[in-house]
Amino acid sequence: MSSWVYASEDSVRVKNQKGDTLWLNVHKLYHECQAQNPDEINKRNMDSLKGRWKRLNGNDNKWVAACRAANARKRSGMSDQDVENEAHSIYKGDGSNDFQDLIVFNEVMSKHEKWSVHDVTQAERDKAKRKGKGKVTQSDSINAQCAADLHALRLAKDNENEISRARLQLEREKLDKPSMKMYQKMLLKLLEKEHLSPEDQDMKRNLTEIVFGK
Structure with missing residues (x-):
């Protein structure tokens, strides 16, 4: 089903895509996925997919019709699970199985x-289009995913740089500690002297x- 959704929503092919072409694309996409996941996805021919x-x-x-009816009956205090349970009852109302x-x-x-469970009227669709809230295309979704991936990579790189800076600071402190001990010993020797030269x-x-930062 995901292959059909992907093929049918392709913003480049879908404009003039005939039924046979659509199913050829569905078949191609399905078998590409099946080849990558042979243990999880069964092989299917065109008739089986259809x-x-x-x-x-x-x-x-x-x-969908049951969900829309359940949403229309939704009462104050009903949770999403209550609405879903109502939809199941409506679905089985004519003797159907679960x-x-x-x-x-x-x-x-x-x-x-x-298959949207929200009953959007044509007037609402037209209003959404006028406001520029049209349907998100496949390319928009891909661009959004790429942006999210790039953002995640930047965060990971920033975190890696922060860790590197912390390690560098730690190494510097390790190198500074022997020098500080040496300065302390030299200062103690001078303090033990009764008479100090100008030098x-x-x-x-x-x-x-x-030693004391003064």
Whole structure:
């Protein structure tokens, strides 16, 4: 189903894409995914893909209608889970079995306008278009994902630079510690002297500034 959604939403091909061409693209995309995940995805021929799509499309159209009806009945205090439970009751109202495709619906199909559970009127669609809130294209989604990936890479690089600076500072401190001990010993020797020459006085003053930061 995700192959059908991807192929049908391709902003370059979809404008003049005929049914046969669409299914050829669906078949190609599906088998590319299957080749990359042979243990998780079963092989399917064109008829098998069409049959699965027909079943999912029929069941999910009915589920969408049930969800819209449940949303219309939503009362104050009802949670999203309450609404979903109501939708399941509506779906089974004519003696049907439970809705079995909830995972593929939530993860793939619900993101496609064809199976939106929100009943958007044509007037609202026109209003959205006038306000520039039209449908996000495949290229927009790809650009947004690229931007997010670049942002994550920048954050990782900044973090790596921060760690490098911290390590450098630590190494500097390690190198400075022996020198500080040496300065302290020199200062103690000068303090132990009863009489200091002018040179000793200057050294004492300099060492005091180094050791005590004064």
